[in-house]
Amino acid sequence: MIQSKVIQGSLKNFEVKENQLIIAGKKLTDWATGYGTPFYLYDHSIIRKKISLFRQCMPPEIKLFYAAKANPSIKLLKGMVGLVDGFDAASAGEIKAIITSGGNPETVSFAGPGKTIDELSYAVQVGIGSINIESERELELIAEVAKRQNKIPKISIRINPDFELHGSGVKMGGGAKQFGIDAERIPGLLGKISNFPVKFQGFHIYTGSQNLSADSITDVMEQSLKLCLQLAGEASESIRMLNLGGGFGIPYFNKDEELDISAIGSRLASLIQIYKPKFPNAVFVIELGRYLVGESGIYVTKILYKKKSRGKTFLITDGGMNHHLAASGNFGQVLRKNFPIIMGTNVSGSECEQVDVVGPLCTPLDLLGSKIDLPKSREGDLIVFMNSGAYGYSASPLLFLGHEPPREIFVQS
Ligand SMILES: Cc1ncc(COP(=O)(O)O)c(C=O)c1O
Incomplete structure (x- = not known):
């Protein structure tokens, strides 16, 4: 599948093997089995890379502060x-x-x-x-x-x-x-x-x-x-x-x-x-904030239901805007746009279909991906929101509709 430039860019810090996202040497499905979905996973080595890139490029007089609000x-x-x-x-x-x-x-x-x-x-x-x-x-x-x-x-x-x-x-x-x-x-x-x-x-x-x-x-x-x-x-x-x-x-x-x-x-x-x-x-x-940590994090959800309605296919996942407000476009976007979304269990699958990815919440605001082309999927497949290390967990309405909050996993690859 030809992925957009933004998705390719968001994947540059991650390994993909046998069509699966690998993080810190472990398959995405192993992380999901070990911790249960949905979850955020942050790889500290990506943050380190971003900080050293900053240091390499900036004159030594410039000091770098981390804006904690990002994460x-x-x-x-x-x-x-x-x-x-x-x-x-x-x-x-x-x-x-x-x-x-x-x-x-x-x-x-x-x-x-x-x-x-x-x-x-x-x-x-x-x-x-x-x-x-x-x-x-x-x-x-x-x-x-x-x-x-x-x-x-x-x-x-x-x-x-x-x-x-x-x-x-x-x-x-x-x-x-x-x-x-x-x-x-x-x-x-x-x-x-x-x-x-x-x-x-x-x-x-x-x-x-x-x-x-x-x-x-x-x-x-x-x-x-x-x-x-x-x-x-x-x-x-x-x-x-x-x-x-x-x-x-x-x-x-x-x-x-x-x-x-x-x-x-x-x-x-x-x-x-x-x-x-x-x-x-x-x-x-x-x-x-986001420049340092945004690309270090992914948010991972599982497909609960694959549902058709009047010609449209909906992938209904076990986490939504309650965990990731920014991916729903409700965190300061004027026109709703899709976050970089991939099928974590079939990253470059060649047979695609157009879907809407929606969370489990009983509100139409819980739209995470609109009219996107993703490899064909089944219940239980993992959908991954890339570039989710900043303004994710802490910037989301975690109490909205009473679902459990997602886990947060920190690793070094
Ligand atoms: C005063 C101040 N500093 C730093 C930041 C961090 O912004 P960013 O995460 O986009 O780098 C913000 C964001 O609102 C801010 O208001």
């Missing part, structure tokens, strides 16, 4: 400690998970527009490396907490710039946004910051996610550096931290092209040459 499982986080330079957390829960996994709180930055007073107290108490404030009010609350605890927390300012990251799956900067503080308000804030019991570290700009254009990503990073330089002139302290965001995407859908990370690296190397002397004390950070 906050403790086992996965444990594997990240020592491989990345720090973590981006979006809640006190994520900070706890990072610390439990052995991460050092001093290497954590904490972003999010709605941090509660309890979360801020916790962040100050454990000594987070940079609380990225997203409003003037948040600074006042941190100051209250700091006085109570007699501490001087480290903070950065998250900027909402007046530019955006073009071509992003998700946009988080430019225009009116709940994220960050509008760039034009920052000089005023910088003028006041020394009145607060905080240690100012620098700036954070995060404009978007799931972007596959090296040019768009580096254009926005250049604009970010320019803006930070301009704003740094208003700061009374030198800049120690410049978090340039990230947004590196992975191909999920037909026509998606692999991100050219070496092009990002070479343009950043030129930018660093210009900007490092202007920010001699700064650490330059890129924070990535």
